[in-house]
Amino acid sequence: EVLLLESGGGLVQPGGSLRLSCTASGFTFKIYDMTWVRQAPGKGLEWVSSISGSGGTSYYADSVKGRFSVSRDNSKNILHLQMNSLRAEDTAVYYCAKHGDFGAFDMWGQGTMVTVSS
Amino acid sequence: EIVLTQSPATLSLSPGERATLSCRASQSVSYYLAWYQQKLGQAPRLLIYDASNRATGIPARFSGGGSGTDFTLTISNLEPEDFAVYYCQQRSKWPLTFGGGTKVEIK
Numbered sequence: 001e002v003l004l005l006e007s008g009g010g011l012v013q014p015g016g017s018l019r020l021s022c023t024a025s026g027f028t029f030k031i032y033d034m035t036w037v038r039q040a041p042g043k044g045l046e047w048v049s050s051i052s053g054s055g056g057t058s059y060y061a062d063s064v065k066g067r068f069s070v071s072r073d074n075s076k077n078i079l080h081l082q083m084n085s086l087r088a089e090d091t092a093v094y095y096c097a098k099h100g101d102f103g104a105f106d107m108w109g110q111g112t113m114v115t116v117s118s
Numbered sequence: 119e120i121v122l123t124q125s126p127a128t129l130s131l132s133p134g135e136r137a138t139l140s141c142r143a144s145q146s147v148s149y150y151l152a153w154y155q156q157k158l159g160q161a162p163r164l165l166i167y168d169a170s171n172r173a174t175g176i177p178a179r180f181s182g183g184g185s186g187t188d189f190t191l192t193i194s195n196l197e198p199e200d201f202a203v204y205y206c207q208q209r210s211k212w213p214l215t216f217g218g219g220t221k222v223e224i225k
Contacts, residue, residue, distance in 0.1 A: 104167035
């Protein structure tokens, strides 16, 4: 069974940092691109960042570029999102998602909540 | 950035009726469009990829169509579990983008 389990969310002050993790199981992790998507309370889905299977290529939304960094450890089947200089508008549930063979996100984690507030 | 506009924002229907949801792209995304369903408090679930292909385990009452800039998601014969929010998403160009969502609610 394919499973994605996010962790690392919590309450952080503006300007602070947080590192999210997504532990994958049930598939050959290193083959698949992975993505982070977030959803602010009561709002829609927002793409945040994607990384290739090898980890050699990554992309970021303009809203997080220069502040967030995506990485992966294919030996441990873990995806990370390092979030620095956090702002109130980064408050959201953060989902990790696996890209399917045709590029769409065919599996999602349950999400982890990040709250940026003083 | 490719902007995806979904309409209507809310669709009020009864079980057994047919739902037609629209997603319009600000420029051509070819067929690189997906649809997701999200129920309250849950993660999204992939329904349709590449405009018209049902994902694994998705019932046949869900169908997708369109190409270029205009796409539709049709749910024939709405079941009680189909009342949810639906999002379209394009993977034609970076940055990847989602539409704002259509809520299908019980009338």
